[in-house]
Amino acid sequence: MNGALLVAGTTSDAGKSVVTAGVCRWLARQGVSVAPFKAQNMSLNSFVTADGAEIGRAQAMQAAAARIEPEAAMNPVxxxxxxxxxxxxxxxxxxxxxxxxxxxxxxxPALLRIALDCLADLRGRYDVVVCEGAGSPAEINLRDRDIANMGLAVAAALPVVVVGDIDRGGVFASMYGTLALLSAEDQRHLAGWIVNKFRGDVRLLKPGLDMLEQLTHRPSLGVLPMLPGLWLDAEDSLDLAGLVDRAPSGGASGEEVLRVSVVRLPRLSNFTDIDALAQEPGVLVRWATRPEELADADLVVLPGTRATVADLAWLRERGLDAALAGRAAEGWPVLGVCGGYQMLALTILDEVESRAGAVPGLGLLPVRVEFATAKTLARPVGEAYGETVAGYEIHHGVAAVEGGEPWLDGVRQGSVWGTTWHGALENDGFRRAFLREVATAAGRRFVPAPDTCFAAAREERLDRLGDLIEEHADTAALLRLIEGGVPDGLPFVPPGAP
Incomplete structure (x- = not known):
């Protein structure tokens, strides 16, 4: 088998990442050498590869679905x-x-050449490359310089499958409208439709699918059911609710629930750090944007951000700074990760990101932060609570620690912890030890589940995506597109054709 496929979507968050990952896992389970690819990604949720390259977190997840190591070529821009x-x-x-x-x-134009070189490189090393589009292929105001959707498809001769989210409503109109807005050249590449997030009896949907095929001359290639609770590595904040929509089942021995409030910063980044907490039995994770939403939290988390100084100003405007200071003064646990850690510092000197100069931090940790021009991209490994901890770093801010207790290349002072490491909570032994300490500081009778394995939970989710494609998509048709390329003779559908 040899070939490639582009998965596009009628909108952002239609399910492109999910379908791409599902196809990767389905092929990998058949012994096919497969890699994901996204020419251009807009996301604050990123990951660091083993050789120190930053790529979209969704592509790292898709690489895991394909059972390969992520690399920069999978997300060149x-x-x-x-x-x-x-x-x-x-x-x-x-x-x-x-x-x-x-x-x-x-x-x-220069970035398109880089993307095409990366795609060609991957196609030379893998049997199949499953490409993911960005946004919608029908963004006609951007088409002349598109490098991720139909621009890529035409330049690389890729067949395109379009995914639509039926849970939002209007899926047939958005699919037909997507095709009708494309030029004749672009339409030639659009080969079929996948309906995502369907609830109910698919027989009720069939008349609509039949009519869509008649109107567009393109077949339906699958109706994928809604799968709640996947908590996959999303690209943006559209899927934040998916991280915290599960009611906790109680700790390992039926003890009290541990309540965690995560400050939902405007430019929140790498919110997947919260994923491991949210899947821990007995931990209730909630988003917070107001001081009163921190009042009963056993742990407050200040997550990463792409705009530390601007989000710190937002924090102060809403009175969350005083709420955090009050919680810390009373001995309640506070954790800052990357940008959140920087906010906890005494001072922040930023002539790089915001160019705001010297800005006072929250003053909850004995740290002074200065933003460097060079970005730190690393995959550190360390130890805390007697447990090995692996993480990844993505930041311009460099923290100079002036006291406290060293903690994951950051610092702890009293009930306040700070670290630049993303992904630390994915380490099971460390996460359990940290939650035990949080529970003690909060006066909770909370016992973490001893057998919770975050890596196994993520692997199970990826298998569910493979099952989703295998059981609900027309896999024979997908294989024909992958191997055969752009179908011949697909009719042009002009706007207003019905």
């Missing part, structure tokens, strides 16, 4: 928004510029 107007551009795993939308547009 990553955009990390710092505001509504500007983003950091990461190319082949390294930051190269901070640009506005119009400036970035001028870079796209």
């Amino acid at each position: 990553l955009l990390k928004p710092g505001s509504d107007q500007r983003s950091q551009v990461v190319v082949l795993g390294q930051p190269v510029a901070e640009v506005g939308a119009l400036d970035y547009r001028e870079r796209k």
Whole structure:
């Protein structure tokens, strides 16, 4: 088997990442050598590869689904928004510029060449490459310089499957509208539809699928049922609720529930750090944007952010700074991760990200932070509570610790902890030890479940995605597209054709 496929979507969060990961796992289980690819990703949720490259976290998850190591070629262009107007551009795993939308547009022809080179490289090393689009292929205002959807499909001769989220409503209109807005050349690549997040009896959907096929001359390639509770590594904040929608089942010995409030920062990044807490039996994770939502928390988490100084100002505007100070003064546990750790410092000197200069931090940890031009990208390994801990670092801020107790290359002072390490809570022994200490400080009779394995839970989710494709998609048709490429003779459907 040899070939490639592009999975596009009618909208953001339609299910492109899920379908791409599912196809990767389904093929990997058949012994096919397969790799994921996303030419351009816009996300604050990223990961560091073994050789120190930063890529979208979704592509790292898809690589895990394919049972291979993630690498920069799988996501050659990553955009990390710092505001509504500007983003950091990461190319082949390294930051190269901070640009506005119009400036970035001028870079796209060169970035398309890089993306095509990476795709060709992957296709030379793997039997199959499953590509994921970005946003919608029908963003006609951006088509002339598109590098992730139909621009990539045409340049690389890829067949395209479009995924639509029926749970949002209007799936048939969005699918037909997507096709109708494409040029004749682009339409030639669009080969079929996948309906995602369906609830109910698929027989009730069949008349609509039949009519869609008649109108578009493209077949339905699957109806995927809603799978709640997957908690997969999302690209953006659209799926944040999925991390915290599970009622806790109680600790290992039926003791009290441990309540965790996570501050939902405006430019929240790497929110997958919370995933391991949310899947721990007996831990209730909630998002917080108001001081009163911290009042009964046994642990408050300040997560990562792409805009430390701006989000710190937001924190103060809402009175969350006083609430955090009050909780810490009373001995209640507070954990800061990466940008959240930087906020807990005495001072922040930022001439790089916000260019705000010297800014007072929350003053809850004996740390002074200075932003460096070079970004730290690393996969550190250390020890805490007698447990081995592996994590990853993505930050410009460099923390100079002036006291307290060393903790994961960060510091602990009293009931406040801070670290630059993402992913630390995914280490089972460390997570349980940390939760035991939190419970003691909070006066809770909480006992972590001794056999909870986060890696096994993630693997089980990826298998569920493979099952989703195997059981509910037209796998024979998908194989024909992968091996046969762009189908011949697909009719052009002009706007308003019905």
